[in-house]
Amino acid sequence: xxxxLQAPAATDAESEAQRHAYNAAFHLLDLNWHWDPATFAAIxxxxxxxxxxxxxxxxxxxxRAYTVDFLVNAVEVTQxxxxxxxxxxxxxxxGDRLAA
Numbered sequence: 001x002x003x004x005l006q007a008p009a010a011t012d013a014e015s016e017a018q019r020h021a022y023n024a025a026f027h028l029l030d031l032n033w034h035w036d037p038a039t040f041a042a043i044x045x046x047x048x049x050x051x052x053x054x055x056x057x058x059x060x061x062x063x064r065a066y067t068v069d070f071l072v073n074a075v076e077v078t079q080x081x082x083x084x085x086x087x088x089x090x091x092x093x094x095g096d097r098l099a100a
Contacts, residue, residue, distance in 0.1 A: 015040070015041075015044065016037070017083060017086055017087070017090075018040075018044070018079075018083060019035055019037065019040040019044075020082075020086070021079045021080075021082040021083035021086060022035055022040065022075070022079045022082075023035060024079075024082040024086075025075055025078035025079040025081075025082050026075070028078055028082070029074055029075065029078055031075075033058075033059070039054075048072060048076065051072050051075060051076065052068055052069075052072050055068055055071050055072060055075075056068055059071075
């Protein structure tokens with residue numbers, strides 16, 4: 001169903017940070033996936049259920065080896081780690097700018 005959603009591209013900084021964290025997670029998990037802003041906007045509005053639906057629709061071949069919940073959990077945990085690292089890096093940059 002996500003193919004047919006017409007969602008606006010994510011433009012705010014928080015949304016972009018989350019999207020980049022997902023793409024970083026895919027890289028770390030050795031998944032050849034990439035979400036552009038429009039795809040992420042369509043998925044994001046449904047939260048975890050959107051990620052699950054995307055995996056089921058776009059990567060069904062992986063479901064022969066893994067359960068969808070395993071894949072979604074792996075992505076979500078890794079994305080959270082990537083986002084936290086990005087936020088720490090941004091906070092450090094802000095602190096460095098304030099000290100200068």
